Structure formats: C-alpha cells, structure tokens
Amino acid sequence: MNAVADPVGAMDQSNEIADHVAQAFAAKTPLAIRAGDTKSFLGEIGRGEILDVAGHSGIISYEPGELVLTARAGTPLTEIETTLAEAGQQLAFEPPHYGQGATLGGVIAAGVSGPARPFNGAARDFVLGTRIVNGRGECLRFGGEVMKNVAGYDVSRLLAGSFGTLGVLLDVSLKVLPAAHHQATRVFEHSAETALDAFKRWRLRPWPITGAYWENGLTYLRLSGAETAVRSACEQLGGQSLAMDYRNFWTEVREQTRPLFTQDERPLWRLSLPPAAPLLDNAGPNAIDWGGAQRWLLSDEPAATIRQRVAAQDGHASVYRGHTTPRFHPLSKSLLALHQRLKASMDPAGILNPGRLYPEL
Amino acid sequence: MAAVTEPVAAEDETLVDKDGLIAQLKAELPDDVVLHDEEDLRPFECDGLSAYRELPMLVVLPATEAQIQTTLRICHANNVPVVARGAGTGLSGGSLPLDRGVLLSLARFNQILDIDADNARATVQPGVRNLAISEAVADLGLYYAPDPSSQIACSIGGNVAENSGGVHCLKYGLTTHNILQVTIITLEGERLTIGSMALDSPGYDLLALMTGSEGLLGVIVEVTVKLLPTPEVARVALIAFDGLRQASNAVAAIIQAGIVPAGLEMLDNPAIKATEDFVHAGYPTEAAAILLCEVDGTAAEVEEHIEAVRDVVERCGATEIRLSQDEAERARFWAGRKAAFPAMGRVRPDYYCMDGTIPRKALADVLIGIGDLSQEYELDVANVFHAGDGNLHPLILYDANNPGELERAEAFGGAICQLCLDYGGSITGEHGVGVEKIDQMCVQFPPAELTQFHAIKSAFDPKGLLNPGKAVPTLHRCAEFGAMHVHNGELPHPELERL
Numbered sequence: 001m002n003a004v005a006d007p008v009g010a011m012d013q014s015n016e017i018a019d020h021v022a023q024a025f026a027a028k029t030p031l032a033i034r035a036g037d038t039k040s041f042l043g044e045i046g047r048g049e050i051l052d053v054a055g056h057s058g059i060i061s062y063e064p065g066e067l068v069l070t071a072r073a074g075t076p077l078t079e080i081e082t083t084l085a086e087a088g089q090q091l092a093f094e095p096p097h098y099g100q101g102a103t104l105g106g107v108i109a110a111g112v113s114g115p116a117r118p119f120n121g122a123a124r125d126f127v128l129g130t131r132i133v134n135g136r137g138e139c140l141r142f143g144g145e146v147m148k149n150v151a152g153y154d155v156s157r158l159l160a161g162s163f164g165t166l167g168v169l170l171d172v173s174l175k176v177l178p179a180a181h182h183q184a185t186r187v188f189e190h191s192a193e194t195a196l197d198a199f200k201r202w203r204l205r206p207w208p209i210t211g212a213y214w215e216n217g218l219t220y221l222r223l224s225g226a227e228t229a230v231r232s233a234c235e236q237l238g239g240q241s242l243a244m245d246y247r248n249f250w251t252e253v254r255e256q257t258r259p260l261f262t263q264d265e266r267p268l269w270r271l272s273l274p275p276a277a278p279l280l281d282n283a284g285p286n287a288i289d290w291g292g293a294q295r296w297l298l299s300d301e302p303a304a305t306i307r308q309r310v311a312a313q314d315g316h317a318s319v320y321r322g323h324t325t326p327r328f329h330p331l332s333k334s335l336l337a338l339h340q341r342l343k344a345s346m347d348p349a350g351i352l353n354p355g356r357l358y359p360e361l
Numbered sequence: 362m363a364a365v366t367e368p369v370a371a372e373d374e375t376l377v378d379k380d381g382l383i384a385q386l387k388a389e390l391p392d393d394v395v396l397h398d399e400e401d402l403r404p405f406e407c408d409g410l411s412a413y414r415e416l417p418m419l420v421v422l423p424a425t426e427a428q429i430q431t432t433l434r435i436c437h438a439n440n441v442p443v444v445a446r447g448a449g450t451g452l453s454g455g456s457l458p459l460d461r462g463v464l465l466s467l468a469r470f471n472q473i474l475d476i477d478a479d480n481a482r483a484t485v486q487p488g489v490r491n492l493a494i495s496e497a498v499a500d501l502g503l504y505y506a507p508d509p510s511s512q513i514a515c516s517i518g519g520n521v522a523e524n525s526g527g528v529h530c531l532k533y534g535l536t537t538h539n540i541l542q543v544t545i546i547t548l549e550g551e552r553l554t555i556g557s558m559a560l561d562s563p564g565y566d567l568l569a570l571m572t573g574s575e576g577l578l579g580v581i582v583e584v585t586v587k588l589l590p591t592p593e594v595a596r597v598a599l600i601a602f603d604g605l606r607q608a609s610n611a612v613a614a615i616i617q618a619g620i621v622p623a624g625l626e627m628l629d630n631p632a633i634k635a636t637e638d639f640v641h642a643g644y645p646t647e648a649a650a651i652l653l654c655e656v657d658g659t660a661a662e663v664e665e666h667i668e669a670v671r672d673v674v675e676r677c678g679a680t681e682i683r684l685s686q687d688e689a690e691r692a693r694f695w696a697g698r699k700a701a702f703p704a705m706g707r708v709r710p711d712y713y714c715m716d717g718t719i720p721r722k723a724l725a726d727v728l729i730g731i732g733d734l735s736q737e738y739e740l741d742v743a744n745v746f747h748a749g750d751g752n753l754h755p756l757i758l759y760d761a762n763n764p765g766e767l768e769r770a771e772a773f774g775g776a777i778c779q780l781c782l783d784y785g786g787s788i789t790g791e792h793g794v795g796v797e798k799i800d801q802m803c804v805q806f807p808p809a810e811l812t813q814f815h816a817i818k819s820a821f822d823p824k825g826l827l828n829p830g831k832a833v834p835t836l837h838r839c840a841e842f843g844a845m846h847v848h849n850g851e852l853p854h855p856e857l858e859r860l
Binding site for chain 2: 063064065066067068088111117118121122124125134138139140141142144145146147148149150151152153154155157158160161162166177178179181200203204205206207208225226227228229231232233272273274275276290293294314315316318328329330331334335336338339341342344345346357358
C-alpha cells in the first residue's frame with residue numbers, strides 16, 4: 001500500500017483519547033473537544049475540560065487511484081490540501097479554514113463547505129468512513145474506504161456537522177476528486193434580483209459551474225473543468241473576465257473575508273434557503289452565495305424577526321458573528337426530542353461538547 | 362462494554378391476537394385498506410430476493426398519511442411489528458414480511474406532488490417509480506440521477522430506505538447525495554420532516570441517517586429529490602481486454618488520469634458470452650473482459666475526455682476500442698449490460714446476485730479469487746458490475762431444482778462477502794443487508810458497533826417494532842452464527858484494516 005510516511009510530529013493518540021473519554025464518562029466530566037480552535041465562533045460556547053486532539057495527527061493512507069484519503073482528525077487541513085494538490089486532486093467541497101490551524105476533524109465536525117458546495121456536494125457527501133470514540137470511551141468504526149457501503153446506519157455522515165456532540169472523531173476517510181484542469185470566472189452587472197434570476201436559468205444548463213456568488217451589484221460565476229468545456233460555457237455566457245486574481249477572490253468568499261464582511265460591525269447572519277427563494281422583504285441580503293442557497297445578512301434586527309422571515313421561505317438562519325442564542329436555528333419540539341434521544345444513544349452521560357450545538361444537547 | 366439493550370420484539374416470537382388486531386384496524390380504516398385473506402396476502406410474501414418467502418399476518422394498504430399514522434399507532438399499542446414495502450424490488454429481503462407482523466404497503470402513494478424547476482427539485486410520494494421522476498421532468502431538461510437497474514419498477518421510498526445506487530452514481534452519487542428532504546412517520550405515529558428545501562438543515566444530519574436505514578427508523582411518506590440538468594452529450598467507449606488484470610488496471614488508470622466517467626462498468630467473459638447470445642449487442646465474445654466507459658457533459662468536454670480515455674486504455678493494453686458514434690450505437694452498447702441479468706437466466710435457471718464493494722486496486726485479485734471459489738463450490742459465476750465504484754455484482758448460477766444447490770450458492774455468496782472484507786471492502790454496496798446478509802454483518806462489525814446501531818434505532822423506535830430482524834443482527838444472533846465465538850471475540854484476519 002502506498003501509505004504516506006508519517007511526518008515528524010504525526011502520531012496515533014487513539015488510545016489516550018479513548019482513555020480520557022472513558023474516565024470522563026465514569027466521572028461525568030464534560031469535555032470540550034478542541035484541535036486548531038479556529039471554529040469556536042460557530043455554534044454555542046463550549047463548556048467543560050479541554051480535550052485537545054490536535055496531537056492526533058497525520059495522513060494514514062492516500063492513494064490517488066482510489067480517490068480516497070484517510071487521515072487523523074488533528075491533521076492540519078493545509079497538509080491535506082497540499083498532499084492532494086501534489087497528486088492533482090482536491091477536496092471538492094472546498095472547506096473554509098477560518099484560521100491557520102484548521103484541522104480535518106474540525107472541518108468535518110462543523111460540517112462546513114465552500115462556494116463549490118451546490119455543484120460538487122457538501123462535506124458530508126465526501127465522508128466515506130470514520131473512526132470515533134463515543135461518549136462511553138469506546139472506539140468505533142463506521143463506513144469504510146470504499147465508494148459505496150450500505151452496511152449499517154450511515155453514522156459517518158451523521159457525524160458531519162454534529163459539532164463533536166455525538167463522538168470524538170479519530171480518523172476520517174474522505175472521497176477526493178481530480179482538481180479541475182481549467183478554471184475561469186465571469187463577472188456580470190446584476191442587482192440581487194437579477195442575480196437570482198440568472199442563477200435560476202444557469203441551474204438548468206449543463207455547464208461546469210463551481211461557484212455562483214453575488215455582492216455589491218456584481219455576479220461572479222466560476223467554471224471549472226475540461227478546458228474546452230469551460231471555454232465554450234464562457235462564450236455562451238458572455239460577461240467580463242475577473243480582473244483580480246480569481247483564486248484569491250474565491251478564497252475570500254470561502255472564508256467570509258471579503259471587505260463587506262470585515263468592515264461592518266453588525267451581527268452576521270448565514271441564511272440557508274431554497275436557491276430560488278425570493279428576496280426577503282426589505283432586508284438585504286448583503287451577499288448571495290451557492291447560487292442563491294446561502295445568503296449573508298448584516299443586520300441589527302432581532303433574531304426572531306430574521307428567523308421568522310427565513311423560515312417562511314423554507315429556510316433557516318444561523319449567527320456567524322454577534323450575540324444571539326441559540327446560534328443555530330431552533331429545532332421543533334419533536335425534532336429536538338429526537339436529537340436528545342440520539343445524543344443519549346451515543347453519549348449517554350452527555351459529556352461530549354455539551355451545549356456546543358444547542359444549549360439543550 | 363456497556364450492557365446490551367437489544368430490541369425486545371426482534372426475537373420475540375409471542376403470537377399476537379390477529380382477530381383483535383384486524384378488528385381494531387377495521388374500526389378506524391376503510392375496508393379495502395386491511396387485507397387478511399390468504400389469497401390477498403400471497404402477492405406480498407417476498408420481494409426481489411424470492412428465495413426467502415413468508416406470508417404476512419396481514420397487509421395494510423393505506424391511501425392517506427392519516428391512515429398510516431392510525432396503523433402505526435395501533436401496531437405500537439399492540440406491540441405488533443411493521444414491515445414497510447415499496448415496489449418490492451429489493452434484492453436483500455428488506456421487505457420480507459413477518460408472519461406475526463403487519464406488512465405496510467406504500468403502493469397507493471404514487472403521486473408526484475410538486476415539480477419545481479426554479480429550485481431544481483421534485484416532491485413525490487414514496488411509491489412513485491424512480492424512472493417516472495426523470496420522465497416527468499424530462500421536458501424541463503432535468504432528470505433524477507440515481508439509476509438502479511430496477512429503475513423502471515423500483516420506487517423512490519425504497520431507494521431512500523436502501524440508499525440505492527446505479528450505473529451513474531460514480532459521477533452523480535447515491536440516493537443520499539441526491540435528496541433534500543424526507544417526511545417520515547415514526548412508529549408512534551408522529552410526523553417528522555427531515556432535511557429541508559435548502560441545501561442543509563439545522564441540527565444533526567438525520568437525512569444521512571435515514572437514507573439506507575432499511576425501514577428500521579421510520580416510515581417514509583414523502584421525498585423531495587434534487588434534479589440535475591440533462592447532460593448535453595453522452596458517449597460510451599466499449600473497450601476489450603484479453604486479461605482480467607489489464608481490464609482492472611485500466612479502471613484505476615482512467616480514474617487516476619483525472620477523468621470521472623458518468624459510468625464505468627465491467628463484464629467478464631461468461632457475462633459477455635451470455636449477453637451476446639441473448640441481445641446481440643456486438644460484444645467481442647473472445648475478450649476476457651470488456652469495460653463500458655461513459656463520459657457526459659458538453660460536446661467539447663466529452664470529446665476531450667473520450668480521447669483521454671482512449672489514450673489511457675491503449676496504454677493499459679486494450680485489444681479493441683469502439684466509441685459510440687450516435688445515440689443508437691450508445692444504446693446498443695448499453696443494451697448488453699442492461700440485459701445481462703436476464704441473459705443469465707438462459708444459462709442456468711436461477712442466479713444469486715451478490716453486492717460486495719472493494720477498493721479499486723483489489724479488483725483483479727478479487728475477481729481471480731471469485732474464480733477460484735467458483736471451482737471450489739462447483740458453481741459457475743459471471744461478473745457484471747460497477748467497476749468504477751469497486752462495486753461487484755457476482756452472479757452465482759445455480760438450479761434450485763437440484764438438491765443442495767441453493768445452499769451451495771448461499772455458502773459461495775458468504776465466501777465472496779468474506780473475500781470483500783479481507784480486501785478492506787464491504788458486504789454490501791447498494792442492495793442493503795436485509796435478511797440476506799444479516800449474518801455477514803457479524804463479520805463486518807464488532808459487537809460494540811452493533812450495540813451502537815441498536816442504541817440509535819432505539820432513539821427512533823424504542824420498542825424495536827419497525828422491520829425487526831433486518832439490517833442489524835442482535836449479538837445473540839451473531840453468537841449463534843459463530844463468527845465471534847470461534848475467534849474469541851476477534852474477527853477473522855485481525856491483521857487486516859477494516860475501516
């Protein structure tokens with residue numbers, strides 16, 4: 001097997017982590033799981049004794065021909081992306097880093113995906129298998145390194161976006177994809193409304209679109225794939241080519257570091273909506289990503305007002321910056337009860353990142 | 362390890378009061394919804410895995426969600442197990458009835474409720490056929506991507522329950538990648554919406570958990586699927602090899618070249634011969650294996666990729682390469698693949714279709730291993746499968762009229778499952794565990810994982826009444842199966858990675 005040699009510092013701390021959780025289970029000590037500590041702004045504030053998993057690091061196996069990479073949760077995201085790039089491959093869900101120390105485990109636990117998400121899939125779509133420690137301190141393995149696997153419940157994908165409340169991620173196997181040979185970004189002068197209309201039309205076209213973003217009167221459409229396909233789509237689309245270095249542009253979109261996000265003190269809201277949902281009343285949004293399905297709103301309005309408006313369009317709203325609780329859109333009573341039962345089934349003592357996803361979990 | 366909490370009903374053989382149950386159901390449901398005469402029950406005795414048959418105690422054929430809720434509430438109150446059934450095309454016995462249970466048929470839920478081109482989605486009832494969705498949206502230039510080979514008959518509710526795949530899931534993903542929202546009714550009769558009309562939903566990814574849960578967590582009553590734009594062009598390359606190893610290497614080489622084909626299928630020589638005799642697709646009958654490699658996209662993209670495929674397979678020692686020149690030729694190339702299963706029926710009266718997955722690099726070794734097992738069990742085998750995904754479908758040919766052959770075929774199948782696990786694979790890629798591979802689950806998963814699965818089920822179905830005895834074996838059953846006893850708690854081949 002073409003396993004990657006462990007670089008200096010990479011090591012397997014599975015047993016130490018499992019022992020730590022087992023002791024915490026016995027003593028009912030809440031644990032706050034942490035590695036790069038780049039995503040603490042997402043979700044609620046964690047409480048409990050810090051369980052640092054950053055040391056559990058290193059790529060375990062990677063074979064480009066299999067399109068599968070398996071790495072320990074503490075592996076830096078940059079290490080994974082560099083390794084993949086050397087083989088002409090990528091994480092197609094384009095995960096945001098939100099800081100220099102971002103790790104694979106953090107990305108999967110937070111379930112975050114970048115501008116390519118509507119076109120390539122989300123973090124959870126690329127998770128093939130996981131090894132975890134559940135709330136009893138047991139090491140468990142779900143899924144695998146194969147593309148298709150329907151043996152047992154899909155616990156691996158369930159863990160994506162669960163913010164460590166169901167288990168401590170040890171290892172993650174991801175499907176990886178060839179990086180596009182060619183990329184181009186076209187720019188159009190659009191109001192928010194005409195941008196949504198354009199996204200609607202483009203959704204029906206078999207073009208290799210991998211990014212559809214709007215802010216401040218301009219729509220940015222990214223195409224990636226075979227050179228011929230990108231070129232012919234650009235010809236049909238028209239528009240202008242992007243003047244600035246487009247890679248930096250899409251990185252800023254991915255990281256929410258465009259000036260409009262950083263030069264405004266108001267609370268930042270992420271609105272997740274059906275892509276063609278109409279603009280909501282008089283309020284924003286300030287930016288539209290994911291071809292309409294992810295919208296960013298800077299607003300001082302009360303949380304309840306924003307959430308009510310978004311829910312009326314079959315969407316949900318979460319706070320990325322600002323002092324609102326709950327941070328994530330509240331669950332219905334029956335769904336919350338199911339979440340609590342599911343949490344108890346994996347973490348019966350409620351010691352794993354309690355309150356990190358919702359105050360009640 | 363924690364104390365084991367196993368679902369009570371799963372192994373509980375206590376008889377329920379059938380007449381009392383019928384009376385309770387009939388008091389609240391229209392007459393034609395509750396079937397209990399033997400002749401009415403007979404059509405439900407098996408699904409696509411017809412070697413397993415059982416008459417249900419009774420069948421409920423609801424027409425409304427309220428009727429489903431009523432049925433489930435009554436079953437819950439009476440501790441009666443419930444098996445949900447869609448089109449009954451499943452290949453692992455997932456909807457095999459229980460003689461002490463209710464079979465809940467979703468056949469009447471066959472309406473497309475909403476087509477929303479702006480949001481590229483369709484909301485349908487669970488009994489809608491897979492292909493009917495693509496047909497209904499074709500004039501919008503859209504389609505539903507997952508295409509199990511039974512797509513003409515199988516229903517979307519069953520697709521969600523099994524996380525069905527198909528030829529095109531190499532590029533477009535499985536059911537789990539192509540649905541937005543499902544509505545379920547729990548055994549207690551509660552209606553829950555899981556997922557959302559947006560691209561994600563708050564809280565846990567219950568949609569992932571529900572997909573492929575084989576009817577053990579809830580009854581699916583509505584599904585919203587994602588629709589994709591129909592590719593402008595698709596072309597198929599038919600590529601012949603004179604060795605299994607060369608063909609297998611070509612599969613990995615195509616992927617490694619940075620091409621993600623829409624489909625990448627392999628047929629071995631017995632499969633080529635049988636299909637050629639049957640449909641005359643023009644397959645080279647002397648080849649050891651052929652690959653069917655479809656690429657799709659814009660015209661320019663397809664041109665670029667098909668030439669790249671040609672280069673790669675020439676280097677891998679292809680003996681013949683044919684590229685489809687038009688839609689008619691493309692259809693002809695696929696005709697053999699699509700007719701492969703029925704074609705086997707002409708070789709031997711019965712076949713047993715397996716469904717293991719392996720890493721692509723192990724393709725050649727596992728195919729050769731299956732050939733060795735074929736000699737050992739003295740049964741012929743043909744391989745027609747999703748090579749690009751490493752998803753094998755060995756067809757074990759047998760004649761059920763010959764005493765002992767079915768049992769030998771099953772033992773051969775079990776040995777193939779073991780072989781897949783030995784190479785780091787899975788016992789099922791897309792057909793599900795059902796009753797068929799329940800014992801092999803004891804080999805794939807240690808007790809702690811199985812216990813965790815049962816605990817998850819209890820969060821949805823504390824009484825363990827939804828499809829008991831399927832998908833996840835009890836530890837008791839595993840102990841009887843022996844895999845764990847024999848090896849003193851350790852799996853066979855502990856040296857092998859089993860992520």
